[in-house]
Amino acid sequence: MTTVQEDASGGDPAATLAAALRRLIVMGENFRNLRARELHLGSSDVLALGHLHDGGSMAPKVLSALMGVTSGTMTAMLDRVEKAGFLRREPNPDDRRALLVRLTPAGEHAMQWLNEQFDATVRETLAGLPGMTPDELHHVLSELSGSLERRLVDESSAGHPELR
Incomplete structure (x- = not known):
């Protein structure tokens, strides 16, 4: 077909x-x-939780840059997700003027649950794919991810401010 x-x-x-x-x-x-x-969250809220789950605690400015949102948007999102109990802001031990954002146990649990749901789908799909091993597929996807990342870096440094 x-x-x-x-x-x-x-x-x-x-x-x-x-x-x-x-x-x-x-x-x-x-x-x-x-x-x-x-989870009674927005999609961007879950994306932020994913960044924190994968990258650990970070400054709101770093999270804002990863997500490509303004500081005002980030503040509103952090307020909302903190109120829901999935993250918390705490003083940065290396800079008392700054904050770090980290997942709470509820945020960790939510991300583990979400990843388990995704992983189950991947396992079910791989079980029905003869001819390609998970290692081979991992290699192809890693190469594609690396190529996209390199292109973003190249375009960002070539004067595309929207990618910085």
């Missing part, structure tokens, strides 16, 4: 793969949106 994306690619395997990856990104965002609603 031929899909619209395959028709648009003109049979180009790289374009077909790119279309499938774009679809994966959209489905990943939909997955995050659904889980966010189940």
Whole structure:
């Protein structure tokens, strides 16, 4: 069965793969949106929790830069998510004028739950994919992630202020 994306690619395997990856990104965002609603949070709230889960405690300014939002947007989001009990702001032990944001035990639990849901889907999918090992797929995805990251860095340093 031929899909619209395959028709648009003109049979180009790289374009077909790119279309499938774009679809994966959209489905990943939909997955995050659904889980966010189940946690009574917004999608960007869950994204912030994910950054804190993966990167550990950090300054609000760093989290704001990772998410590409203004300090005002970040403050409102931190207020909302802190009120929900998933994170807390505390003094930075290295700079008493600054704050660090960290997950609470409830935030850690929420991210573990969300990751377990995602991991279960990956395991189910891999079980039905003959011919490609998880290690091979990991290698391909890691290479693609690295290429996208390098391109973002290159474009950011080439004068695209919206990427900084």
